[in-house]
Amino acid sequence: MESVDLIYKGIYILAIFGITLLIATYSTYFERKIAAFIQDRVGPNRAGPLGLLQPLADAGKLFFKEDFIPAKSSKALFIIGPGIAMLVATMSSAVIPFGDKLIIGGHELFLQAIEVNIGVLYVFGVVSLGVYGLMIGGWASNNKFSLLGAIRAASQNISYELAMGLSLIAVLMLSGSLSLREIAEQQHGFNWNIWYQPLGFIIFLVCAFAETNRTPFDLPESEAELIGGYHTEYGSMKLGMYLFAEYINIFVASAVMATLYFGAYNFPFMEDLRSAISDPILANNVVTLVGVAVMFAKIFFFIFFFMWVRWTLPRFRYDQLMKLGWQILIPLAILNIMLTGGGILLKEYLF
Amino acid sequence: MTENLFYFLASLTLLCALMVVISKNPVHSVLFLIITFFSISGHYILLNAQFLAAVNIIVYAGAIMVLFLFVIMFLNQSKGSMPEMKTSTLSKIAGTIAGGMLFVVMIAALKDASVAGLDADSYNSQIGMVENLGLILFRDYLLPFELASVLFLVAMVGAVMLGKKETGEQHF
Numbered sequence: 001m002e003s004v005d006l007i008y009k010g011i012y013i014l015a016i017f018g019i020t021l022l023i024a025t026y027s028t029y030f031e032r033k034i035a036a037f038i039q040d041r042v043g044p045n046r047a048g049p050l051g052l053l054q055p056l057a058d059a060g061k062l063f064f065k066e067d068f069i070p071a072k073s074s075k076a077l078f079i080i081g082p083g084i085a086m087l088v089a090t091m092s093s094a095v096i097p098f099g100d101k102l103i104i105g106g107h108e109l110f111l112q113a114i115e116v117n118i119g120v121l122y123v124f125g126v127v128s129l130g131v132y133g134l135m136i137g138g139w140a141s142n143n144k145f146s147l148l149g150a151i152r153a154a155s156q157n158i159s160y161e162l163a164m165g166l167s168l169i170a171v172l173m174l175s176g177s178l179s180l181r182e183i184a185e186q187q188h189g190f191n192w193n194i195w196y197q198p199l200g201f202i203i204f205l206v207c208a209f210a211e212t213n214r215t216p217f218d219l220p221e222s223e224a225e226l227i228g229g230y231h232t233e234y235g236s237m238k239l240g241m242y243l244f245a246e247y248i249n250i251f252v253a254s255a256v257m258a259t260l261y262f263g264a265y266n267f268p269f270m271e272d273l274r275s276a277i278s279d280p281i282l283a284n285n286v287v288t289l290v291g292v293a294v295m296f297a298k299i300f301f302f303i304f305f306f307m308w309v310r311w312t313l314p315r316f317r318y319d320q321l322m323k324l325g326w327q328i329l330i331p332l333a334i335l336n337i338m339l340t341g342g343g344i345l346l347k348e349y350l351f
Numbered sequence: 352m353t354e355n356l357f358y359f360l361a362s363l364t365l366l367c368a369l370m371v372v373i374s375k376n377p378v379h380s381v382l383f384l385i386i387t388f389f390s391i392s393g394h395y396i397l398l399n400a401q402f403l404a405a406v407n408i409i410v411y412a413g414a415i416m417v418l419f420l421f422v423i424m425f426l427n428q429s430k431g432s433m434p435e436m437k438t439s440t441l442s443k444i445a446g447t448i449a450g451g452m453l454f455v456v457m458i459a460a461l462k463d464a465s466v467a468g469l470d471a472d473s474y475n476s477q478i479g480m481v482e483n484l485g486l487i488l489f490r491d492y493l494l495p496f497e498l499a500s501v502l503f504l505v506a507m508v509g510a511v512m513l514g515k516k517e518t519g520e521q522h523f
Contacts (some may be wrong), residue, residue, distance in 0.1 A: 077382075118481060121405035128413025132385070135417070139378060139424045147424060158417055178402075178481055 004107065013094070013113045020093055023303075024247035025055045031307050038311040058240075065236035073233065074140040081137025082234070082241035088133060089248035092126040095119040096255045097181045099265045099292035103281050111265075111292060112181055119180035120168060123256055127164075127211060131157045133245065134220065138230035149229030152318070153220035156210060159325040160217075164207035166333035170200045170340040171260050184264035189271060192263035196343075199336045201261045203329055208253040210325070213246060215310040219318055226318075254302030255295075262298050265291030357397055364390040377423045381416060388412045400479030 029044065029052070036043025044051035069078055099111030116122055131154045138150020174196055175183045187193055194201050210217040221229045231242050258264060270287055277283035316324070367390065370383040388411045395404035477483055488496050 074378075077378075116401060118401050118405045121402070121409065125405050125408040125413060128409055128417075131413075131417050132420075135420055135424070136382070139420075151421065151424070154417060154421065158414065161413075 008107075008109055009113065012109075012111070016093055016098070016113055017090060020090060020248055020251060023251050023299075024244055025059070027247040027250060027303060027307075028058065028243075029055050030303075031310070034304070034307045035311050038308075062237045062240035067236045067238070070141060070143070070233050073142045077136050077140035078233075079238070081133055081140055082238045082245070083133075084136060085130065085133030085245040086241050086248075088126055088130045089245040089252065092123050092252045093255060095122050095180050096252075096259055097184045097264055098255075098295055100185075100284075100288045102285055102288050104285075110181070111288070115179065115181055118178045120172065120178045120183070120260075123180075123252075124161075124165060124168065128158075128161055130211070130249070133242070134230045137234065137242070141230075141233035143233050145227045146230055146232045149220060149227065149232060152226075153213065153230055156213075156217065156219060156321060156325075159322060160207045160210035160329070163203055163325060163329035163333050164211065166330060167200045167203040167207065167336060168260070170197055170333075170336050173337070173340050173344065180259055180264075184259055184266070187263040187266050189266055190263070190268040192261065192266070194261045194263075197261060197336075197340070199332065199339070201257075203333050203336065204257065204261070206324075206329060208257060209306070209309070210321075212249040212253050212306070214250065214306055216313045216315045217321060218310075218315055219321060222315060250303055250306050251299065254299045254306070257302055258295060258298035264298075265295040267291065267294040353397065357394075360390050360393045360397065364394070377426070378420070381420050381423055384419075385412050385416050388416065395479075398479060399476055400484075402481040402484055403479065 032054070033043045033051075035041075044054040047053040047057045069075055094113040095116060097110070097112040102109045102111065134153045134157075135150045138146045138153070141147070171183070171193055172178060174193065175186050177183060177186075183193075209215075213220045219226065219229075221231070231239055234242060265288070267290065270291070273290065274283045274287050277286060364387055367383045367387040371380045371387065374380040374383060388407060392404040392407045392412075395401070395407060475483075
């Protein structure tokens with residue numbers, strides 16, 4: 001690889017990292033604003049204009065709180081736990097194509113940090129590691145309730161991972177590729193996967209809610225009827241990291257859903273826009289930049305959807321949650337695979 | 352560069368694998384085992400087998416080790432519940448002798464073994480890519496692949512049978 005490309009990749013990765021953190025930070029603000037809107041309140045409006053500095057104030061508060069470590073805890077693991085949660089959360093956005101290629105001075109710059117031909121599996125693998133942050137944190141606290149909370153969270157996550165993987169298989173059958181960039185390219189224009197995979201998308205969406213521990217699946221932290229969960233003993237910025245990792249996961253889950261089912265950076269009439277501009281390089285760059293904007297619009301819509309659901313639905317009971325995962329979503333996902341396979345065969349037979 | 356990376360990964364793998372055995376705390380053992388799986392995945396990536404690397408992490412680190420950790424965390428709740436292991440001097444000596452014998456046998460077996468060299472002309476570096484792996488699995492080795500899936504199915508049915516509630520059995 002040329003050094004120019006290396007520098008570009010480095011800058012791009014840093015930019016994506018920064019954008020991820022920024023979006024996660026402001027998700028907390030918008031969550032509170034949306035909650036306030038839905039519940040007919042005002043929401044945060046004291047720190048800065050419209051309360052825009054509220055996330056910074058929260059972070060400052062968390063940093064200056066006493067960093068408390070329980071005496072009988074396993075200290076190293078207690079500190080590593082939130083770190084793993086953060087690390088895993090920020091890792092998964094590496095393979096997501098946020099846009100097509102930009103052409104600057106003859107260089108083709110792809111708006112994707114790393115292109116691997118197993119992109120979907122990479123995301124899936126990283127998601128499956130997210131459990132360790134919770135489990136290690138819960139165990140290291142040396143508290144029965146933390147441990148039970150960790151087990152609760154982990155069993156929820158691994159149960160829904162299965163249905164998630166099965167619903168992904170149907171998408172892979174359609175696209176015939178594991179590379180996220182290729183899956184994005186195949187959904188050119190308005191040819192989005194959602195038209196072919198409505199059931200698969202619904203399964204994936206439900207599983208994404210469960211994987212990110214959002215309502216109606218936020219049992220890992222249902223302090224009202226059970227107990228705080230894996231982070232019972234955590235305070236100050238370590239707790240903040242756990243909560244922050246959750247918001248990063250929401251961002252990543254939204255980006256993955258937009259990429260797999262909603263055409264990533266593709267938008268309707270993009271060829272019309274491309275042919276409207278005479279200079280091909282300029283046309284390509286304009287289409288790419290609009291595509292990036294469209295991609296982020298889709299991501300923001302999904303983040304909004306996550307929040308909308310949170311303030312609309314109550315949470316499940318634990319047995320209902322397990323029943324939904326194992327007895328409804330997994331058979332549905334298998335049915336979806338069979339329907340997709342039948343559809344592909346039928347299409348080959350007819351055309 | 353690649354060679355240095357290989358030595359780094361290999362020593363990390365061996366060190367973590369040793370720590371799995373040496374660690375006093377079973378949870379630490381499991382965590383070291385997870386790191387071992389990660390470094391093995393690193394080896395797969397060095398061998399240009401990205402699919403194997405990802406699947407290794409998903410299946411072993413992501414699923415099986417979580418269940419391991421589950422069970423062991425429940426076992427290891429309080430320090431008093433696990434009695435201190437006392438090994439007698441006799442078994443220590445026996446262990447040393449047995450290990451030494453195994454070591455001698457391995458050296459004897461590996462002494463004359465030659466490592467098959469890499470033929471740069473005929474070697475296909477893309478062999479580990481997912482497309483090629485799929486072609487080989489579903490074309491040349493279809494029967495073993497399907498038989499393995501039947502084996503998994505049987506294991507799954509067996510696990511469900513073992514875990515099933517008998518009629519009249521009370522849990523809690």
